[in-house]
Amino acid sequence: MWWSSDRAHQEQEQAISQIERKWDQVPDSGTSSGKPPVNATESPSDQNSPGATQVPSEPPPGTTQGPEPPRTTPVPGFSAPGQMSRQRPGTRVQGGEALGILHIPRLGARWRVPIFEGISRARVLNRGFVGHYPSARPGEVGNFAIAAHSITHGAPFANLNRLRPGDRIHVETSTTWFTYETVSGPYLTSPRNVSVVAPIPRHSGFKAPGRYITLTTCWPPITSAKRMIFWGHLVDTHPRFPNTPRPQ
Structure with missing residues (x-):
């Protein structure tokens, strides 16, 4: 048991180091190192670009709304409701596709774990990843x-049981x-209750489409x-640049 955890902790740190190196050595198109992009959001002309992801429109005015919409700063990979969003593909490291790094301050000031695509035990979970x-x-x-x-x-x-309402959960991409x-x-x-990870998760209290996160264990x-x-x-949301500190 202790051996598997020790090995997993090593894999976590190795993966994070590789992810950060790959992120920071390849600047976004239209940017220079450490400087914000000129065009932070996609234009309508990009809607048919390869890899573009459709973001559904928000419910029209007068309909039932979910939680208050986020205070968003225009950032690459995140567009206004109804526009196209093009997020980078996951970063290939250690034989998997890394989506980002999870930070939960409640679990520790330096707590962070890489997030990988899929929930395979052998390729993801048993390696200590989210x-x-x-x-x-x-x-x-x-x-x-x-x-x-x-x-x-x-x-x-x-x-995870230490989480409390109001606690912040940061996902770094x-x-x-x-x-x-x-x-x-x-x-x-x-x-077997898969409804808890539905687009509008059951039992969560959410009643309308929104931008939600579900953590399970x-x-x-x-x-x-x-x-x-x-x-x-x-x-x-905030833009991420090399060496930018984690939001509070």
Whole structure:
């Protein structure tokens, strides 16, 4: 048990170092090192560009709304509602696709874990990484749903039960800091209850489309009979440049 966690911690740090090196050595098109991009958002003419991702429109005025929309600064990879959003593909490191780095201040001032595409035990979770369900990507309309172990293999979510409403959850990508705020949880449910990671997650209290995050882990750590769930919604975004500090 201790050996698997020690190995996973090493893999976490190696992955983060590789991710940051790749992010910082390849500047975005139209930028120079350490300087903001000239055009931070995609124009309508980019809507048919390869790799573009459709961001659904917000509900029209007068309809039921979800949580208050985030205070957003125009940033590369994140566009206004109804426009196209082109996020970079995940960064290829250690045989997987890294989407970003997760920071949860409640779990420690220096707590951070890489997020990889997929929830394969062998390729992602057992290596100490946070796994991304087939769901929205960071900042997109929908539910950015992620999972990690609560025991062994680095146990990134061993102390997830410490989260409280209002706690910030930061997702760092190659271009952007996405800040979510914890809204509800912990909620314990069956491992077969997939509705908790739906685009509008059931039991979360959200009633309309929005930009949500769901964190899941086995609970309690010893028996893993249930899944513990926390939900949050996007409240802010900031551009990411090399050596920029984590948002507060």
